[in-house]
Amino acid sequence: MTAVRLLAHAAALAAAGSLTGIAANGLSPRPARLAEPVRSAAEQAGACKLPGATSLVPRISVAEAAPLCAACAAAFVDARGAGEFAAGHASGALHLPPGEVPLETLFQLERFRTVVVYDDDPASGHADEVAAALAARGLGGVRVLDGAWPAWIAAGGPGESGACASCAARQGVR
Amino acid sequence: MKTLRLLARLFVGGLFLYAAATKLPDMAGFAVDVANYRLLPPALVPFAAVAVVGLELLVGALLLLDVWVRPAALLATALLGLFTGGLTQALLRGIDLDCGCFGAGTRATWWTVLRDVGFLAPALVLALGARGREVGIRPGGRREPGRRPAGPAPRDRESRSAV
Numbered sequence: 001m002t003a004v005r006l007l008a009h010a011a012a013l014a015a016a017g018s019l020t021g022i023a024a025n026g027l028s029p030r031p032a033r034l035a036e037p038v039r040s041a042a043e044q045a046g047a048c049k050l051p052g053a054t055s056l057v058p059r060i061s062v063a064e065a066a067p068l069c070a071a072c073a074a075a076f077v078d079a080r081g082a083g084e085f086a087a088g089h090a091s092g093a094l095h096l097p098p099g100e101v102p103l104e105t106l107f108q109l110e111r112f113r114t115v116v117v118y119d120d121d122p123a124s125g126h127a128d129e130v131a132a133a134l135a136a137r138g139l140g141g142v143r144v145l146d147g148a149w150p151a152w153i154a155a156g157g158p159g160e161s162g163a164c165a166s167c168a169a170r171q172g173v174r
Numbered sequence: 175m176k177t178l179r180l181l182a183r184l185f186v187g188g189l190f191l192y193a194a195a196t197k198l199p200d201m202a203g204f205a206v207d208v209a210n211y212r213l214l215p216p217a218l219v220p221f222a223a224v225a226v227v228g229l230e231l232l233v234g235a236l237l238l239l240d241v242w243v244r245p246a247a248l249l250a251t252a253l254l255g256l257f258t259g260g261l262t263q264a265l266l267r268g269i270d271l272d273c274g275c276f277g278a279g280t281r282a283t284w285w286t287v288l289r290d291v292g293f294l295a296p297a298l299v300l301a302l303g304a305r306g307r308e309v310g311i312r313p314g315g316r317r318e319p320g321r322r323p324a325g326p327a328p329r330d331r332e333s334r335s336a337v
Binding site for chain 1: 198205206210212215219228
């Protein structure tokens with residue numbers, strides 16, 4: 001095989017591979033959106049937060065979030081500990097403490113245009129950390145609840161209690 | 175040498191298919207991993223991510239099937255070179271990122287660069303010297319013009335006249 005022929009075959013394979021990629025993307029449970037630009041995590045909200053500085057993750061007030069929760073128009077993510085979550089959380093909230101974001105959680109959240117993350121203390125930064133991790137995995141519309149869980153309770157936001165079914169399934173708890 | 179090429183083909187082919195399989199469930203996440211290298215304009219990032227996975231699938235499959243081995247190995251070498259270069263520039267620029275090599279959660283370090291350089295060796299062995307089914311045979315199975323079928327070489331004109 002001459003060098004020219006080899007390069008021609010490699011170029012043909014590159015073109016075929018790109019088309020294969022487009023087909024494979026269509027079959028993926030979380031496909032890349034080709035029409036939308038993708039920015040690095042450093043260029044997204046919540047990145048490069050200095051200690052003590054105001055977070056760049058967009059906020060949402062309880063007054064805005066409560067109707068979204070009642071209408072199931074937004075996903076809620078609880079970034080507190082498992083015990084606090086079991087004691088009470090926003091209706092339909094998923095339990096996701098800071099750390100690795102499981103793929104099944106991303107599948108559940110990406111169906112919503114808005115994702116509201118909260119923790120137990122506005123100064124703890126846990127909600128910001130989880131929100132930044134979700135945004136870094138390509139999730140859009142992520143907001144942090146202004147005033148955190150205390151503000152939600154004080155305003156009488158919709159709530160429920162009990163362990164998170166999806167967390168229990170992941171940990172093998174029946 | 176034949177055994178070495180067989181092992182290299184199976185290793186690189188399996189490696190590329192595995193890499194593609196780990197990315198397929200979360201292509202949107204892999205696109206963010208590609209963006210984190212900060213090499214491409216945001217509008218091109220999803221296309222690059224999709225192309226990388228498609229190439230990994232195709233190259234891996236061809237190498238395992240022993241079809242078009244040299245072009246596939248050449249592409250594998252180019253991709254691995256690209257990955258190594260991308261990782262190196264990111265680390266030199268102080269970018270803290272997941273390499274995105276085998277799904278999410280693989281932190282990029284200099285060990286990752288060394289590992290990719292190690293992967294380059296078998297791909298190069300195949301690209302420089304492999305003789306797959308493409309030799310003398312077109313993809314459709316027809317013989318290339320000017321190529322003789324396998325078997326003893328016919329004696330040339332001079333040798334015949336000398337007899």
